[in-house]
Amino acid sequence: MIELAIVEDDEAQAWLLHRYVERYAAEHGADIHTTVHGSAEDLLDNRAKAADLVFMDIQLPGIDGMEAVRRIRERRTDVPVIFITSLAQYAIEGYRVHALDFVVKPVSYSNFEFKMTRAMRAVQREHGISVVVRSDDGLHVVETRNIRYLEVRNHDLxxxxxxxxxxxxxxxxxxxxxxxxxxxxxxxxxxLVNMRHISDITDDGLVLDDGTVLGVSRARRRSTMEAFARYMGGAC
Structure with a gap:
């Protein structure tokens, strides 16, 4: 189940988004549990740790949406955030707190569906899937998020x-x-490298979050860079 939080002080807008989520879940066969919060304080106090995806209004009473996401990022860098705004120029500032996307009011369902599909890919990417690995001591079920990289060496994988x-x-x-x-x-x-564990790309290769550096072949450098750019943009 995906835990989705909507933070919107306008009740009509919040209700509309909630209905859009219900429609999206029904049409796409998604299991989504939605909570609605009238303020950023309510989310930060209650649901920020549990949320898999956040739709955040920017102009809120008290703590505004931008500051709320900054506080969320202090504890969690993985949760995708989509800002809701009536002013498109806020989008540039949103990317500074690593927002996945933004939607401009009034929100149409077609636009919401497009953004939601992208967000669901990001959530599924963060959740990862499991693979079964057969080793000498038996079968192991491994979550892909826990794999840094695969290496072939002397016929061993x-x-x-x-x-x-x-x-x-x-x-x-x-x-x-x-x-x-x-x-x-x-x-x-x-x-074969898990891009969630790439912390930097240098002339020497891919730097992983444990300090490992993996070389990138000349033939695959362009495709690797393009794949990582798509990954960072939430497109895969």
């Missing part, structure tokens, strides 16, 4: 995890097909 590693037989190419939609990119013949 090594899963480098956030906690340890697993070795199995297989090829990177086989797993690439399975993990393409889970936010992984093939940066050379040896490595």
């Amino acid at each position: 090594i899963y480098h995890l956030t906690m340890g590693e697993l070795r199995t037989r297989g090829s990177v190419t086989e797993r690439e097909r399975d993990l393409l939609d889970a936010g992984f990119v093939r940066c050379n013949v040896c490595y």
Whole structure:
């Protein structure tokens, strides 16, 4: 189930968005639980830790939406936020707090559906999926979010995890097909990398969040950069 929070002090707008979420869930077969908050303080006090996705009005009484997202980002960098605004120029400032997108009032369902589909991809990417890995000591169910990268070495396929590693037989190419939609990119013949764990890209290669540096082949550099740009934009 996806936990979605709407923060909107205008009751009519909040009701409209809630109805749009219900319609979207019905049409797309999504399991979404929605909570509506009339102020940013209410979200920060009650639901910010649980929310998987936030629709945030910018112009709110008390703490405005921009400041609320700054506070959320101090604790959580992963939750996608879509700003609701009557002024499009606020969008530029929104990207400074890593907002996924924005919608301009009055919100039409077609526009909402487009933004929501993009947001759901981002949420599913953050949640990740699970894969089954067969190693010498049995079967392991591994969440993709816990895989930093896969490496082929001496005919072994090594899963480098956030906690340890697993070795199995297989090829990177086989797993690439399975993990393409889970936010992984093939940066050379040896490595398949989870882009959620990339912290920087330098001339030396991809720098992961544990300090590991993985080389990017010349042939795959452009495609790797393009894939990472799409990932950061929430398009995959």
